[in-house]
Amino acid sequence: QVQLVESGGGLVKPGGSLRLSCAASGFTFSDYYMSWIRQAPGKGLEWVSYISSSGSTIYYADSVKGRFTISRDNAKNSLYLQMNSLRAEDTAVYYCARSVGDVWGQGTTVTVSS
């Protein structure tokens, strides 16, 4: 069935780095644009980044621009989010989502704390 599975979350110190992955299955991954969306504890949804189906077009939220890098490997059906210079306010559940959000992963938790 159509599925997205995130991984790579964890506890990291301020200023540290993490790389999130999102494995897609059950659909033609290369046909779809993808996004990362996060949700801080007790807060609402915040769009983080978008990548087109080919990877040629990328957008970032102002809050992560210059620190996060989105990428994809269509041969591996995988989406990535490289997160550098992490801050306490980056603490959240990170979801990958297909297209307009018709498919979501279960989320992976990132905690930035000393």
Next chain:
Amino acid sequence: QSALTQPASVSGSPGQSITISCTGTSSDVGGYNYVSWYQQHPGKAPKLMIYDVSNRPSGVSNRFSGSKSGNTASLTISGLQAEDEADYYCSSYTSSSTFWVFGGGTKLTVL
């Protein structure tokens, strides 16, 4: 502060109808027919309920409907059921550099 404005909470009794508003600008909600609505139960991933203002994905109950007037989009849930109690978020494409924006979310309580 979220880019799109939603009421923090709404409530209704079983069987009633409720409407959740989502107000943006001409750069997002008002300028494009790319408004989506999501339902999120506690501890779960969001679920797409409406896309492109008024379209329902396969499997979503026809009790859920969407509309738009000017810079404000709306989600209407008719025949409220206990399982509709959840948080609801709107989102829209935006012509600003941020591409996609969300509302702050609305907590629906079924009384």
